[in-house]
Amino acid sequence: xxxxxxxxxxxxxxxxxxxxxxxxxxxxxxxxxxxxxxxxxxxxxxxxxxxxxxxxxxxxxxxxxxxxxxxxxxxxxxxxxxxxxxxxxxxxxxxxxxxxxxxxxxxxxxxxxxxxxxxxxxxxxxxxxxxxxxxxxxxxxxxxxxxxxxxxxxxxxxxxxxxxxxxxxxxxxxxxxxxxxxxxxxxxxxxxxxxxxxxxxxxxxxxxxxxxxxxxxxxxxxxxxxxxxxxxxxxxxxxxxxxxxxxxxxxxxxxxxxxxxxxxxxxxxxxxxxxxxxxxxxxxxxxxxxxxxxxxxxxxxx
Numbered sequence: 254x255x256x257x258x259x260x261x262x263x264x265x266x267x268x269x270x271x272x273x274x275x276x277x278x279x280x281x282x283x284x285x286x287x288x289x290x291x292x293x294x295x296x297x298x299x300x301x302x303x304x305x306x307x308x309x310x311x312x313x314x315x316x317x318x319x320x321x322x323x324x325x326x327x328x329x330x331x332x333x334x335x336x337x338x339x340x341x342x343x344x345x346x347x348x349x350x351x352x353x354x355x356x357x358x359x360x361x362x363x364x365x366x367x368x369x370x371x372x373x374x375x376x377x378x379x380x381x382x383x384x385x386x387x388x389x390x391x392x393x394x395x396x397x398x399x400x401x402x403x404x405x406x407x408x409x410x411x412x413x414x415x416x417x418x419x420x421x422x423x424x425x426x427x428x429x430x431x432x433x434x435x436x437x438x439x440x441x442x443x444x445x446x447x448x449x450x451x452x453x454x455x456x457x458x459x460x461x462x463x464x465x466x467x468x469x470x471x472x473x474x475x476x477x478x479x480x481x482x483x484x485x486x487x488x489x490x491x492x493x494x495x496x497x498x499x500x501x502x503x504x505x506x507x508x509x510x511x512x513x514x515x516x517x518x519x520x521x522x523x524x525x526x527x528x529x530x531x532x533x534x535x536x537x538x539x540x541x542x543x544x545x546x547x548x549x550x551x552x553x554x555x
Contacts, residue, residue: 260305263320264298267354287353300350307331311422320354326446328355329477332362334445337549340367360476365404365444365510369552373507374514379499386498387486393460394486395495395512400436401451402516402542405509407441408487409472409479411461414438416482420448428537432523443543451541461485517542517553 271287305320313327328351335347341364348359375383377399384395394408417440419425430436430452437458442448453461464484472481474488481487486494492509499506507514517538524534532547539547 260302260309263305264301267301267320268294268298271353296346297350297353300347301354303335303347304328304331304351307334323351323355325355325357325359328359329362330446332359333443334545336362337365337369337444337544337546340364363475366549366552368508368510369514369549371508372510372514373555374518374553375499375507375511377515377519379503380512380515382502383495383498386502387494390464390484391486391491391494391498393457393464394491395509397453397457397461397485398491398509398512399515400454400457401439401441402513402520403441403451404443404513404543405492406474406477406479406488407443407543408485408491409474409481410442411485412440412482414440414450416440417442417448419450420446423447423540425450426537426540428529428533429541431529431537432527441543445545447543447545449540449543513542514553517550521550521554 301320304323308319308323308327308331311330313330331351332344332348336344339347344362344364348362352359380395380399384392387395397403397411398405398408419440429450433452435455436452437455439451439453439458440448441451461483466482466484469480469482472479472488474490479488495509495512496506520538520541521534524537525531529537535547535550539550542550544550
């Protein structure tokens with residue numbers, strides 16, 4: 254990988270190139286793109302070592318320059334991957350370290366771990382009440398999110414399965430979607446750039462196809478751009494619609510992320526009723542939900 258043999262040495266070099274120890278900062282660190290403190294240097298070094306390890310493991314270094322050649326696309330993929338492993342405070346530290354290397358600002362990525370811990374599952378009846386209180390495009394998005402366990406931004410990335418290949422760097426288990434009947438397969442692009450197959454109830458898939466755009470359009474959500482193929486709610490607008498409808502109908506809201514809790518709990522119950530052992534069911538649901546680690550699914554089961 255370029256001139257640096259290890260992620261650790263890449264991180265040390267990247268930090269050394271941006272040190273300004275001894276120079277007055279006066280709150281300038283976020284403005285001049287330099288590292289003014291030894292504590293910050295250690296923190297950035299640890300963060301950048303993780304980035305370099307990810308680049309090597311995922312084999313996404315077309316420039317051969319490692320950290321010094323990191324693109325905004327790869328940076329966002331890493332932050333989305335990292336978002337299910339750490340809380341918002343550490344995720345922001347990682348983002349700030351990458352920004353210093355790139356010399357450019359990156360959008361804030363929300364910690365999925367924090368979201369999962371804060372959210373709770375809705376019952377199917379509660380989700381139905383919420384959906385009925387939403388506009389057409391957000392109502393359908395809510396039902397699809399429940400059916401397939403989708404994240405808010407993944408609703409914006411839905412494509413027919415034959416139009417986009419799933420990520421090849423991951424081994425997909427054949428037991429995915431076991432016990433599901435009358436479903437149609439689609440693909441979504443999720444955390445870390447992972448493209449996976451999802452299963453949507455056939456009656457919802459038919460409604461989705463009625464919303465298909467003649468030409469895909471580019472939409473922005475939380476400063477990230479997506480190519481949308483369906484006139485469907487998604488992203489922050491859908492999340493806000495869901496939360497507002499939940500407060501109107503139920504008097505409270507656990508956030509749209511709670512729909513993924515509902516999916517995880519329902520699928521675990523179905524798979525265990527089919528005879529799958531707990532660990533095997535956990536691994537299956539993890540793949541269906543687009544997680545890199547099965548353990549994170551356990552957070553959804555509380």
